[in-house]
Amino acid sequence: MTFDDVSKVFVTGDGTRVQALDGLNLAVSRGEMVAIVGQTGCGKSTAFNLLLGLFAASSGTVSVQGMDPHGDFEALKGRIAVVFQDGRLLPWRNAQDNVALGLEYQGVSKSDRAAIARDWLARLGLEGREKAYPYELSGGMRQRVGIARCFALNPDIILCDESFSALDELTAERLRGEFLRLVKDEGKTGVFITHSIEEALTVGDRVAVFRAPGHVAAEFERPETLSEADLSRMRKSVRDVMATHPSP
Numbered sequence: 001m002t003f004d005d006v007s008k009v010f011v012t013g014d015g016t017r018v019q020a021l022d023g024l025n026l027a028v029s030r031g032e033m034v035a036i037v038g039q040t041g042c043g044k045s046t047a048f049n050l051l052l053g054l055f056a057a058s059s060g061t062v063s064v065q066g067m068d069p070h071g072d073f074e075a076l077k078g079r080i081a082v083v084f085q086d087g088r089l090l091p092w093r094n095a096q097d098n099v100a101l102g103l104e105y106q107g108v109s110k111s112d113r114a115a116i117a118r119d120w121l122a123r124l125g126l127e128g129r130e131k132a133y134p135y136e137l138s139g140g141m142r143q144r145v146g147i148a149r150c151f152a153l154n155p156d157i158i159l160c161d162e163s164f165s166a167l168d169e170l171t172a173e174r175l176r177g178e179f180l181r182l183v184k185d186e187g188k189t190g191v192f193i194t195h196s197i198e199e200a201l202t203v204g205d206r207v208a209v210f211r212a213p214g215h216v217a218a219e220f221e222r223p224e225t226l227s228e229a230d231l232s233r234m235r236k237s238v239r240d241v242m243a244t245h246p247s248p
């Protein structure tokens with residue numbers, strides 16, 4: 001996955017031009033988890049939406065597995081899955097049917113998708129809750145269903161935008177740990193967007209610090225083993241880069 005000198009300009013209803021990304025360069029290797037951290041408005045979600053192919057870049061090249069996510073939208077379908085902040089479950093479908101949703105779109109048979117959905121729900125600790133509706137589940141459980149749905153699709157790439165920020169700290173910590181283990185066990189490539197320096201340092205094999213207008217101001221590789229001293233040094237470095245030009 002690469003962003004090569006990517007810019008994105010939005011033109012609002014009154015003709016105002018908003019430069020959301022300006023010369024964004026970022027490469028994510030296969031099997032790597034890159035955390036993107038930056039202040040509000042610095043272009044994180046815009047970069048994310050470009051990876052999803054929701055719109056085209058104004059200039060530069062976005063490439064996912066050698067393809068243009070906007071132009072080759074159909075070819076990339078099913079290769080990328082997203083874990084949203086709130087799980088984004090359909091309220092009228094039970095947990096199992098929510099997990100099976102993407103598989104339904106992929107044309108997987110009813111019995112296969114039920115088996116895959118049940119398996120992933122069990123792996124996320126939700127055995128016995130397959131028939132529960134979202135309103136019957138806690139926020140943490142709903143997020144587990146959202147993660148199960150993502151893995152059930154068996155994508156190559158997993159994108160997360162503030163996936164755990166709506167949960168209490170302890171639940172988020174536990175679920176984040178489980179999620180990261182699954183990402184590594186399954187050999188997925190990931191991009192994880194967060195406002196939190198702490199979360200970025202926990203999640204990312206590499207941390208890319210965004211600064212407005214949308215570019216990478218610095219990248220930090222996380223060493224294999226991270227001592228408390230390394231961590232506090234990295235924390236300070238990331239904070240210093242983020243704070244150099246405060247976002248609006």
Ligand SMILES: Nc1ncnc2c1ncn2[C@@H]1O[C@H](COP(=O)(O)OP(=O)(O)OP(=O)(O)O)[C@@H](O)[C@H]1O
Nearest residue numbers: 010012018019020039040041042043044045046047
């Ligand atoms: N569809 C749009 N039309 C016009 N401007 C937009 C649009 N989407 C984003 N922007 C602008 O582009 C800039 C970057 O927005 P973006 O949503 O990518 O930031 P972000 O880093 O995700 O912020 P946050 O941390 O608050 O989610 C902002 O100034 C925003 O107002």
Ligand SMILES: [Mg+2]
Nearest residue numbers: 044045046161
């Ligand atoms: Mg955003």
